[in-house]
Amino acid sequence: MAQDKSLRKRIREKLDDEVLRANLGRFAEVYPAARAKAFENVPNLEELREKLRIMKLDTIARLDEIADRFQAEAEKRGVTVHRARDGKEVKEYLLALCRKSGVKRIVKSKSMVSEEIDLSKAFAEAGLHSRETDLGEWIIALAGHKPSHMVMPAIHLSRYQVAKYFSTEMSRDIPPDIPFLVQAARQNLREEFLQADMGISGANFGIAENGAIGLVTNEGNARLVSTLPRIHVVLMGYEKLIPTIRDAGTILRLLPRGATAQLATSYMTMISGPTPTMVRRGGRWVEEQKEMHIILLDNGRLKAARDEKFKQIFQCVRCASCLNVCPVYTLIGGHVYGGHTYVGGIGAILTAFLSGMKDFKKINELCIGCRRCTEVCPGKIDIPGLIEELRVRSVREQGLPFPLKAAFENIFANRRVFHSLLRLASVGQKPFQSGKLIRHLPLFLAGLAKDRSLPAIADRPLRDRFARVARKLDKPAKRAAFFSGCTMDFVFPETGESVVKVLNDLNIEVVFPEEQSCCGKPVAALGDIETAKRIARMNVKAFEDAEADVIISACPTCTETFHDYGELLKDDPAWAERAKKLSAKVREFCSFVAEEYEKAGRLKKSRGGRKVTYHDSCHMRRVLGVHVQPRKLIEAAEGCELVEMKDSDKCCGMSGIFGVKYADLSMPILKQKMDNIKATGAEICAVACSGCMVQIQGGLDKQVPGVRMKHIADILAENLEKKK
C-alpha cells in the first residue's frame, strides 16, 4: 500500500509537469500520422512485419547456433568476442581491458545495455574519464536523470532546463536557444572524440553471417566513436542477433520509420571486423588496425529465449513505437511508467526479465490493455498479452494481496453474494443518486465524481425485468441465450432490454440463464486464473442448460472472455470439451445483428438525420476486429448520420477497474475523448461496450452536457419503437 501511494504521488507529479505534458503530448498528437506517412512507400507493411517476426523466431529457435556463428565469424575477422552472463562480468571485463590497454578517456554513443548495467557509475568509480556523446544521453547524464523514453531520453526536459545544465557544465552562460545548445554540445564533445582512447557503442543488430554489427543513428556520434579511438567496444544483448546480412535490410526498413517516422536515419552503418584507424606515434600519423571487442550480454535474456511465451521479446527492435501510441505512457512518461532502464509496455516486460518481478509489479497495473501498441509494433509482439501472463505467473507464485484475494474468491466467484451486494448498493447510493447518475460524492470521495459522473446501480436489474420484456415467438428462427455481463445487468438494464427487443424483432427467441454471473475478466486481468476458472465453469454450466443455438453478448470484453473459456479450461478434462463447444456459439451483438440485417436487406444507408459519432471499444476493434459493422448499423439507422471523431479507436480510459483505481490517469484520457466527441458536433456518441458506456456517459454528463451516450442496441431498439 505504501508503494501504491508513492506511485499515485508520482503519477500526480507527472500529470502536473507542464514541460513533460507539453513535449509528450505534442509528440503523441503528431506521431500516428507521421508514422503512417513514413510507411507510405512500404507497400507491404504487414508482410514486412511478419518477415521480421519469423526471422526473429527462427533466430531464437537456433540461438546457440546463431550466437556461435556470430562469434566465429567476428573472431575470424580479428574481433575479440566475450559472452557475459551479467552486468558485473561486463564491467570487470571492461575495467581489465582499460587497465591492460592504458585507457584513460572513453567516449560512448547510445547503448541501452550500458545503462542497464550502470556502466557510467563503474567508470566513475574507477577514475576513468567517460563521456556520453549522444545529445539526449549527455543531457540526462548532466541532469542526473534516467532516460524517460527509449529513443528520445531527454524528452521530459525543456530548453531552459537544458541550458541550465549546460551552463553549469561549461562554466559559462548558455542561452536557452536550441540551435545554440546543439552547437555548444558539438564543440564541447568534439575534443572528447579526438582525444579518446576507447569508443563504446551499442548495436542495433548483430549479423551472424559475417560477424557484423549495425548502428542506426542521426547525430554522427556513433560513427566518430567507432572510427577515431584505437579501441572500439560494442555492447550487445543477445536479442540483437540476426542470421544474415540481408536480414538487416528488414530491420532497417522498419526501425527508423517506427522510431522517429524517418525513412532512414542520417547514418545507418555496418561494421564487420576491426577497421583501420590513425594514431599518433612519435610525432607522426600512423595507420593501425583498431582493436575491436564485442560483448554479448545475457543478464536474463536467455531465460526469456527459452520461454515459450516470452521468447517473443526477442522480436523487439527497440523502436519505442509502443510507447508513442500508449495512452498512459504519453501522459506520464518513462520515469513513472518504466523500470530501471526500459520504459513503457515493452519496458515493463523487459524489466521483469532483466531487473526482476519486484520491479515489474511496481508498474504493471499501468498497462490498460488497450492493445494500440500491437498495431504498431514492427515485431508483432503481444505486449498486453505478455503483461497479463506475467501477472498470472506472479499470482501463481506469490498469490494476490489479501484484500483482492478475499474479494475475488468470496464475491466475484460467488454469484449470490455479488448480486446481493449490488442490490444493496442500489439502496445505499440513494443519498447521492440523481436519476441514473451519481453526480456528487461526499468528502474524500468527491474527486471520484468530479469530471465524470458515476452510474447508479439500477433499481431493478435486467434479470428482474427479463420476463416482461422477452416476447414469446411462434416459430422462432433461432434460440439465443443472452449473456449480459454484470454492468448491463445491474447498471444499464434498459440497454439489455434493447438487445432483447432487437433480437426478438429478428424472430429470434431470447432466454436469460439466471445462473450467469460476471464473465470473470476483472479477475483474469489481474492474474487470478483459479478464480477465473471457477467463474468460467459456472457460466459454462448456466449456458449449457439454456440449450441455445447462439449465445449473444453486447459487450466485446465479455464476448472475448467467453470465447477464451475453451482455452482457459483446456487442462480440465471434465470441462474442456464443454467449454470449447459453448465458446464456439458466442457472438458479439453488433456484428451478429449487422449480418442478419444484411441478409434481410436492412443494412442500406438511411436518409440521415441526427449526427451520431462512434467510439471504438479497444476490445471490439483490436481483439474482435469489429469496427465496420457497428458503423454500418448506425448509417442504416433511420434518422441517424454517422460522423467520425478523431482517434475514434483510442481508449476511453475505463479499462475496467483501472478507471476507478487510477482515476488520475483515467480522467485525462477521458478528457481527450470528450474533446474529440465535442469537435464532431454530434448529438449522440454511440458505443458498443458496457465499460465504455460507464466512462463516456459519465464524462459527457460532466463535460459535454449537450451530447448523449447510447449503446447501438438502444439506437436500434428506439427505431423499432418508432416504427410501431
Added chain:
Amino acid sequence: MNQAAKHWERHLPEGKYGAHLFPEFETRAKAVSAEILRVKSPAEARKALLDLVQSLQAKKAVAVSCALQEKAGAHEALRSAGIQLFTGRADIAEHAATADVGISGVEFAVAETGSVCQKATAVEDRLVSMLPPVHVAFLDSSRVLPGIEDAFEVFGKVFDRGYISFITGPSRTADIERVLTIGVHGPSRFVVIAVDDAGGEGR
C-alpha cells in the same frame, strides 16, 4: 584488405537500377535537407564543386579521390582556386578536424530512402565524411537502386568485412523538445554532386 568489396558496381542488380530512379532519390534526399547538384558532365561537376567551395569561403579541404573526381579534374581545380587540399592518409588524419569541407565518392544511391551508400573501410573515407562541417559526395547518377532490400542484395555479395554506411542527409537531432536541429556531431551540410555522363565503368 578490402578485396572482396572492391568492385561493387559489378554486383548491382541487372535491370533494376538506373537514372530513371534518380528523381525519386532526389526528392527524398532533399526532403531531409541533403543538397543535390545534378550535372551533365564531369566538367560541369568541376564547376559545381568550385562554386560550392567558393560560396563556403573554404580555405582548407580534405578529399579521398574517386573516378568521378579524377574525370572532373577536381583536385587541380581546387588547388588552382587557392584551396589548401590534402589527399594523403596522414595529411587527412592531421587536417580533417579543421578542414572546411570533406570530399569523397559514394557507390550508389537508394531511391526508397533518399540515401547514398558509402564504402568506408579506409579510414580516410570516414574522416573526410565525418569531421568537416560540410561533406561533398560524388555520385554516378545512373547508379540508383530502387530500395534498401536491393542494396542488401548487393551487400550480400560484397560485404565480407569492412565499414559501410548509408548516409541520408546531414547529421541531425530532435533530442531537445523534439525540435529538429540540423548539424550535430557529423556534418551540418551534405551535398551530392550527381554526374550524368560519368563516362562508363571502371574505377
